[in-house]
Amino acid sequence: MEWAVVSGGIGPLLLAATADGLVGVVFHAGEEVRREAPGRIAARLGAEPVETATGRLAEPIRMLEAYFAGRLREFRLPLDWSLTSGFNRQVLRELASGVPYGTVVGYGELAARVGQPGAAQAVGAAMGANPLPVVVPCHRVVEADGGLGGFGGGLETKRRLLVLEGVLPEPLF
Template sequence: MTSAAWTRYDAPIGPLLLAATDEGLVLVVFRADEVTAARAVEAVGRRLGCTPVEDAARLAPVTAQLDEYFAGSRKDFDLPLDWSLITGFQRRVLRELAEGVPYGTVVGYQDLADRVGEPDAARAVGGAMGANPLPVVVPCHRVIESGGGIGGFGGGLEIKRHLLALEGVLPAPLF
């Protein structure tokens, strides 16, 4: 049986819910106020077949790396990831994103489709970004429109802009 733990993390982009299994980090949720966090914990528990417990100590390695990332001193996450919440094409796309699009760079939806050998699937890449259970750590904020537009983002465009500015892709907001 899978066991899972969760905690809320106060990030500069707003509260995040973090959940992990014995395999690794399994879920990151934006805007994790108490109600959103409770719903996410219940939903991930159903998907995993367990009752996640609140355990900040178990997620301390994740929060430590997030602290470093948001402070600008970490460029790559070195965390075990549990990919069990995503399968097939979406998993392939997200793994390519995690492994092949480094800090401070961006990739277009079409480019990412080409990288996974599915040149007609640029729109499906957008679907994979929207289904990403591990945003920030699996950097879907680095995927932009082929014409250079910022594109969409499940966490909201303000968060996407903040993350891209943190990585030096966009200028920091003036206020």
């Protein structure tokens, strides 16, 4: 498993990739995250972590830079879904393919799309367990009344991503 830390429009992100594709994106990749996250991800995969910004990570890094610069609207990357399974994987795949840039979906609507209309809270849990945030855009999932809902990277990060995509207006100050 290769990993690297890149700067994004929302702070440093730790990226991890396997031979199958991008497997992890971790917010707020300061010193503690850099020390702990690669080993934790690698252990779940049964792999050894290797720090590098080339090879498997070159294209994800290029795409994230383009996304944060406003030049990319869709990530076309091989993804390794090894860190998720079952209902969570089903919901995340639907999110990745069915909620395009600049749009949002409600937790309940996303649950209905995967055939579980009463599972809005379970969708929320799936968003919280998303191993590939930004690339699998859990920031695009909001409450039915228009509230932001929760976000593993923090609500300010979610707000900034939605502003970047034009869903929310730029703050006045």
